[in-house]
Amino acid sequence: EAAVTQSPRNKVTVTGGNVTLSCRQTNSHNYMYWYRQDTGHGLRLIHYSYGAGNLQIGDVPDGYKATRTTQEDFFLLLELASPSQTSLYFCASSEKLGGTETLYFGSGTRLTVL
Template sequence: EAAVTQSPRNKVAVTGGKVTLSCNQTNNHNNMYWYRQDTGHGLRLIHYSYGAGSTEKGDIPDGYKASRPSQENFSLILELATPSQTSVYFCASGEGLGGHEQYFGPGTRLTVL
């Protein structure tokens, strides 16, 4: 069954530490996305990718890096985590250009102390 999976599902990090969130998809989609979800702000796009080796900045990329080493995998990297990055992070995959839906993973709850 096609799916988007994320790891870890929960993470507690310390301020200034490095955090890597991983995403894997078996949908064979070219496009992958990282969002964060906060009450009152909804889903905000951090980074996305058109395919292996590509990353693009979304609406709120500051403080985040992304890596797409293969079609299936897309990582979100917080080099120096801050408490303001405490949030729920969702990965999604999608195919083609406009008009296609995105399929979301189960989310990662990150707490930065």
């Protein structure tokens, strides 16, 4: 069974704070993704990566950095958090971009920026 683990599950920070969200997958998948989910918007892609050291910009990248340190680990960085970044964040992995492989999601990280 594919496994994607996110941490922390919940995080509260203040405006201007520095936050790192972590994601680890044990699927040996090449692709990893960070999404945010907000009411009325579904899931929106922030950044994704197709391997260690690689980073691709998604649809809503402003205010976010990301780093793929290994095939297993993908981090989302908010260096100056703002209240507009209060959201539910999902990490996902897949073998290929598109194709016949589905996404496997983590359980999500709920971030609140005060």
